Amino acid sequence: MSAQTADREQYLKFSRPHNACLLCGKALNVDGRHPSLIHLSEKEEAIRQDFCPDCWEKKQSGDYFSYWVTKRVNSESPEQRRLNRAERNEALWRLFAALYESKDAPELAPQLFLVAHLLMKYKVIVYGGKAADGRLIFKHPKLGETFEVTDVGLEGVDFAKVNAMVEEQALNFRPEPANGADAGAE
Numbered sequence: 001m002s003a004q005t006a007d008r009e010q011y012l013k014f015s016r017p018h019n020a021c022l023l024c025g026k027a028l029n030v031d032g033r034h035p036s037l038i039h040l041s042e043k044e045e046a047i048r049q050d051f052c053p054d055c056w057e058k059k060q061s062g063d064y065f066s067y068w069v070t071k072r073v074n075s076e077s078p079e080q081r082r083l084n085r086a087e088r089n090e091a092l093w094r095l096f097a098a099l100y101e102s103k104d105a106p107e108l109a110p111q112l113f114l115v116a117h118l119l120m121k122y123k124v125i126v127y128g129g130k131a132a133d134g135r136l137i138f139k140h141p142k143l144g145e146t147f148e149v150t151d152v153g154l155e156g157v158d159f160a161k162v163n164a165m166v167e168e169q170a171l172n173f174r175p176e177p178a179n180g181a182d183a184g185a186e
Helices: 003-012 053-058 078-101 105-121 159-172
Strands: 032-040 046-050 066-072 126-130 136-140 145-149
Touching: 032 053, 078 105, 078 145, 078 159, 105 136, 105 145, 105 159
Parallel strands: none
Antiparallel strands: 032 046, 032 066, 126 136, 136 145
């Protein structure tokens, strides 16, 4: 690698966007845009600086190498994603239990089959093999219970339609918010 290529690579390496404004500390990791610039240090190192729009307006024009507007999308924190996964798993488990206990099991077999496989994918239940009658055996490791589900042939079922029905039904089985924060939202 030549010295010129190495210098170019050094300019292209800079940090990810910061979550707070350099001057006022206001949160930047929300929906919207904010100004960012690259400032070159005395050692010719590329240093990223992120500003909120208010501080950018107040900032005196300075010496910088490059400037752009960073697009930010408000995303959930890892803790929120875990909570959402837990809520999803709880809703699917409740739906599975309701479908499993339903008296109309033959017509609900495709839904039960799909929900069982989703729960297996999300590691709520585990596959335990096939029963003598061809039914699939699933085990809930925490509860120690075993469930037998009809093995639905993949050819005769419109799983896109079944998935849409499952998604709609799962909303009815989601857990209630613990702190009542969403109680007034509806």
